Amino acid sequence: MKQRKIFKDLLERPKALVLPGVYDALSAKIMEKLGFEAVFTTGYGISATLLAKPDWGLLTFSEMLDRARQITSAVDIPVFGDADTGYGNPL
Known part of the structure; x- marks a missing residue:
């Protein structure tokens, strides 16, 4: 099953879905x-x-996507x- 469908099914359940924030492959695997x-x-x-800086928009889209x-x-x-x-941008 595709991850998108799995996620949609999780959201449609009546109970709350808890999503921990992850920042790299290791934290996700844990x-x-x-x-x-x-x-x-988590941005x-x-x-x-x-x-080693807060999320002030310093990372590019490509870096976040990677x-x-x-x-x-x-x-x-x-x-x-x-x-x-x-x-x-707004346009």
């Missing part, structure tokens, strides 16, 4: 091994681990991505 059914990428966590790819490749559970400001 959460999966602990039994979480899905995780989310702050990714920024802090890559730059980290998201590393995370999704490491686990077999859905990963909800933090797209920050969307990396676009």
Whole structure:
């Protein structure tokens, strides 16, 4: 089953879905091994681990996407991505 469908099914359940924030492949794998059914990428966590700085928009879309790819490749559970400001402009 595709991760998108699995995530949709998780959201449609009547109980709350707890998504721990992850920032790299190892933290995602640990959460999966602990039994979480899905995780989310945390912009702050990714920024802090890559730059040792808060999430002030210093990372590019490509850098965030690269980290998201590393995370999704490491686990077999859905990963909800933090797209920050969307990396676009008003137009």
